[in-house]
Amino acid sequence: MNSAPTSHTQSYADYYRSIYPFTQEHRSAGGLKLFRAPCHVAGDYVESAHGISLQISCAPRAGGWSRIDLGAGRFNADLSAANYLVAPPDHACTYELGADIDLLVVEFSSKAFWGHPWRLQDQASLHHGARYDPLPIKLAEKIWELSAHGLTQLEADSLAMALATLLARAAQPAPGIKPLKGGLAPKELKRLTDYMKAHLATDLSLADLAGLVSRSPYHFARAFKTSMGLPPHRYVMLLRVQQAQSLLVAGPLSVAHVAHACGFASSQHMATAFRRMIGTTPTEYRRQHAS
Secondary structure (H helix, E strand, O other): OOOOOOOOOOOHHHHHHHHOOOOOEEEEEOOEEEEEEEEEOOEEEEEOOOOEEEEEEOOOOOOOEEEEEOOOOEEEEEOOOOEEEEEOOOOOEEEEEOOOEEEEEEEEOOOOOOOOOOOHHHOHHHHOOOEOOHHHHHHHHHHHHHHOOOOOHHHHHHHHHHHHHHHHHHHOOOOOOOOOOOOOOHHHHHHHHHHHHHOOOOOOOHHHHHHHOOOOHHHHHHHHHHHHOOOHHHHHHHHHHHHHHHHHHHOOOOHHHHHHHOOOOOHHHHHHHHHHHHOOOHHHHHHHOOO
């Protein structure tokens, strides 16, 4: 074997960076650890990590196959099409790669699915084969793309939750799960919106907001959207753009300082939000509304 199992306290990303010489790039987005190895070489490997890792073989390799065991039995994976695996936490997994792969990994904390109706750790079937559904693959690729430009904690949390839901649904529906009815009470909404407005400059997290109304992040996100018509990260982004509009017109702050004051990850992040929401850039908006 080319490698030994990791310490159970070590993340997969940290282990990969320390042990493999392959060219790789590492990023983070909220609670997610992300990394990409454009050429993970063929060979035999034994690995284990403390988190739950979504492992995507991105670039098809004609005629390539691998034999894998994620703790639920050995299976073959066809490398001629993009596919993904979900490796469980704290379990030695074996990989016999018959070809080099372009590997993209999204690593969740072992506690990432707290409060989720589908507990990924309980879904052994998800660890029993390679999957070829393009939706989780495309979403993981999008998270990787967006992480290069900076994501707020709330955006990253929301994207992670969407990805977690796709993965959990891919196993098998849990019986007895019913859609959440109703939204948040008016007092809860006021507490939340007041808090959001007062803390726009901070990197808000879904868990922090959910804690204000004693909900799990999953149920809070659904209840908030039911009440407001927007998911929490979209509503916060709207508040940030509105505050930035006021600051751009009212004061001499630079665009970079306005972005920082409103909680954007960068001035480029703010520019992207402006173009999406109001159809122009912050600089052009300031010019148009200069007195």
